[in-house]
Amino acid sequence: MxxxxxxxxxxxxxxxxxxxxxAMNMVASAKLRGAQDKMESFRPYAEKFAEAMRDLSSGMEGSDLPLMEVRDVKTVEIVVVTSDRGLCGSFNANIVKAAEKLAKQYEAEGKNVSFVTIGKKAYQVLRRTGNVRASYSDIMSSFQMFNAREISQGITEAFLNGDSDRVDLIYGKFHSVAVQKPETEELLPIKAVEAEGEEAAVENGATGSYIYEPDPNEIMEALLPLHLNVQVYRAMLEVGASEHAARMAxxxxxxxxxxxxxxxxxxxxxxxxxxxxxxxxxxxxxxxxxxxx
Structure with a gap:
């Protein structure tokens, strides 16, 4: 004894x-309030922006818009968003595991896979693969829209240059204080929504078509890069709130x-x-x- x-x-x-x-629980709880308010304030804007994009792209072909060009997929880029700091349970590990699982599925299909990491935790694990094209660390504690713009511009350039034929986004989505799960979304190419018939339009409450000025193609050409900025920024906000909730738990x-x-x-x-x-x-x-x- x-x-x-x-x-x-x-x-x-x-x-x-x-x-x-x-003490760390109390600090995480205090930070969660601010991060959650910021995320919930941005969600309606992101949803409305996505709705406007769906209306504009309805029935539109992406032949004239490079970011909507659907190609034969040979190279896939996976954007992984995690936090910079640990001590938040399995939150970051689950996101990285989801990214690795998706990468193995693509590789099994004969596709090449590269990563863009946002957050130190994703880079620390995925750098061992040797496929990290770009990394953005030490920004998750105080990121702004210009950070999301810089990241989305790098992703867009790689897609337009033919370095990637498809871009997927993986991040930790905030469902509640107790639940944060990895979420996977297709970022590029941006898919056009098929035009609805009259019956479907009536069911959805639509009574007519919109007239756009200038031409919808010109509007889409200007809005597509902004759409990517919004998508990346929203994912970063979700991870920011999820990180504090996971650390608090x-x-x-x-x-x-x-x-x-x-x-x-x-x-x-x-x-x-x-x-x-x-x-x-x-x-x-x-x-x-x-x-x-």
Whole structure:
């Protein structure tokens, strides 16, 4: 059985760890409020932007728009968005695993795969593959729209130059404080929505077609790059909120685990102390009996 001092030192160390994890839980909770508000404020804009893009692209062919050009896919680029910091459970690991699984599926089909990593955690793992074309680290703690614009411009240039024929986006989507799951979306080429018939239009509440000025092709040419910016920025916002939620849950579990360990060590300490007291009493009784004899 360990000595009393050793057990007491262990209890003291675990208590300090519990204080740290509790503090990190409170910090993550405070940051989550701001990140969640920012994400939820941007979601309606992103949804409305996507709706406008669907209306514009309805029945449109992408032959005149390079970002809507559908090619024979030989090279796929996967954009992986994670956080820069750890201590948030399996959140980042799940995103990277989803990216690796998707890459293996493409490779099994004979396609070449490259990665663009956003966030340090994705780069730390995927750099071992040797297929990381570009990485953007140390930006997830204070990113802005211009960061998303820079990233989407690099992705667009690679697609237009023929370095990639398809671009997929993988990120951690925020469903709730308790649930954050990897989400996969096709980023490029941007798919046109098929025109709806009259019956479908009536069912959806549409009563007529829109007239655009200037020509829809000109509008789409200007909006397609902005659409990519919005998609990338939205994914970064989702990951930002998900990271804090996952860290808050992980630190809460760590604090509870520390409490369980302290309870077990306290029981062990009490047993060791009781054993020491019993041994001392036995020595005293034995000495008294020896004096009597």
């Amino acid at each position: 360990p000595g009393l001092k050793d057990v007491k030192d262990q209890i003291s160390g675990v208590k300090k760890t519990a204080q740290i994890t509790k 992980a630190m809460d579990k760590a604090t509870n685990a520390c409490k369980d360990i302290i309870k077990e060590l306290t029981q062990l300490y009490n047993k060791a102390r009781q054993a020491a007291v019993t041994n001392e009493l036995m020595d005293i009784v034995g000495g008294a009996e020896a004096l009597k004899g």
